[in-house]
Amino acid sequence: MRNWGESDIPDQTGKRVxxxxxxxGIGYEAARAxxxxxxxxxxxxxxxxxxxxxxxxxxTKRPDAVVEFRPxxxxxxxxVRDFAAALLVEGQVLDTLINNAGIQPxxxxxxxxxxxxxxxxxxxLGHFALTGLLLRLLERSVAGRIVTVSSMVHGGGKFDWDDLQMTKAYSSQRAYNQTKLANLLFARELAARLERLGSKLRSIAVHPGVAQTSIGANRKQLGAFHLGDYMVSAVLSLVMPFLGQPASAGALPTMFAASAEGAVNGGFFGPDGFGEMKGAPAPARIKPAAQDMAAAARLWAVTEKLTGLSYLD
Incomplete structure (x- = not known):
């Protein structure tokens, strides 16, 4: 695994991702690779x-690439249900699902x-539902994978079970931290359930370290900015070029999880450099908040109620 890079991705011919x-950002770089x-x-x-x-x-990079866009x-x-229904009607095997999308609120x-x-x-919630709805196609793969992108900040997340939607004490960073903690707990709980059922599917979590992506710039699409929003954007635009690695490097853990044999079910991978900010893919530290598997099970149960979708019970 040491110094694993994009050139180490095995041939993906015949796989559907x-x-x-x-x-x-990271999603594009993984898709491209x-x-x-x-x-x-x-x-x-x-x-x-x-x-x-x-x-x-x-x-442009590979003229014969088999790539398509679906809104x-x-x-x-x-x-999400309509999107999944269209794929189910087509009935083609899905080898890898990469749950990457997210926003910086x-x-x-x-x-x-x-x-x-x-x-x-x-x-x-969207990724939980999408994963469950597409399980039938993923299970038909010889070696199906579900990759969920979390973040280094997952350790700062916590759940107020009486107010998961943060109607009483909202802050953008708290919302982001909670979601990234949910991503990691979901991936770990999913891995545990798959293992208990004897499924050959793998659930793998990753984080990109500190990567230069458009997630900060895309915040402008979410609504009117206040003073704090301008400050966050300024910090991101000034700090990221110095501390962050290119999106292509930040996507390496995702590429690894999606393709490498060493990406085991239940694994969590991120950069191997100082503070896990940059570097080649390696096992990442699971912080205490994400080691609470009782919270993972509770989150799963709550999410089933919120989405109206149950699976792997």
Missing amino acids: LVTGGAS LAEQGAHVIIADRNMEAGAAAVQRIR LDLGSLKA ISERRTSADGFELTFAIGH
Whole structure:
């Protein structure tokens, strides 16, 4: 695993991969790399213009790449169900699902089409539902994988079980931390359930370290900025170029989890450098908040109620 890089991705010919949030940043880089290695890649993103552009960028690099774009708004459970239903009707095997999409929220609390706090809705609820709805296609793969992108900040997350939607004490960073903790707990609980059922599917979590992506710039699409939002954007634009690695490097843990044999069920991978900020993929530290498997089971049960979808029980 030491110094594992993009050139180590094995041939992906014949594999079908779905990447959420694949129009830009880490999602795009993972989609590009896997397509360049022969995978049939489906880029799912709410930004139709960026999605179409991503497909063209990949085809510029590899003209014969099998890559397509399909619009998906993870903030709408109906949209998730409709998206999954279309894939189920087609009936083709899905080898890898990369749950990558997410937002860096603004200081004003925003809600999804279903009335949930937007960060949590897109990053966790939408991915939970999408994963469950596509399990039938993933289980038909010889070596199916579900890769969920968390973050270094998962350790700062905590759940107020009486107010998961943060109607009483909202802050953008708290919403982001909670969602990234949910991502990791979901991936770990999913791995445990798959193992108990004897499934050959793997659930693997990753984090990109500190990567230069457009997630900060995309905050402007979420609503009117307040002073704090301008400050956050300024910090991101000034700090990221110095501390962050390129999105292509930040995507390496995702590429590893999606393709390498060493990416085991229940694993968590991130950069191997100082503070896990940069470097080659390696086992990452699971902070205490994400070691609480009782909380993972409770989150799963609550999420089933919120999404109206139960699976792997």
